[in-house]
């Protein structure tokens with residue numbers, strides 16, 4: 001069983017300026033790339049977990065989102081970007097849009113992840129709900145350096161997990 005770090009995108013990895021979908025609009029949060037590098041060095045699988053209702057709303061296509069995402073994370077070691085392209089009022093209910101835990105459960109199943117050794121960093125209550133429903137530890141990020149935030153929490157997490 002592997003351990004995994006699940007990271008929300010907007011508000012955690014990049015500044016949330018709304019429907020970020022062009023490479024020129026990506027503003028990394030302080031320490032985000034260092035955090036990913038550190039987690040990989042600690043042998044975590046690293047997943048980005050993001051609601052992308054901009055696809056359902058027609059702001060950008062899934063193909064555009066995939067190309068943008070590949071470019072955004074090209075120089076990082078992120079293992080996968082999990083995204084929900086739905087929006088309930090347009091595409092109906094789904095099991096992946098946070099606070100549903102579907103994206104995390106799917107990854108956990110495919111990659112044989114142990115939830116007890118895994119965590120989810122999000123900035124919204126819906127992230128924390130998705131994480132706890134997937135039985136991983138959840139931490140709410142409210143700004144500052146992401147690498148420092150994770151390092152601080154890992155120091156106690158590792159001794160108890």
Ligand SMILES: [Mg+2]
Pocket residue numbers: 008009010011012016122123124
């Ligand atoms: Mg967010």
Ligand SMILES: [Zn+2]
Pocket residue numbers: 084085086094095096097
């Ligand atoms: Zn969905």
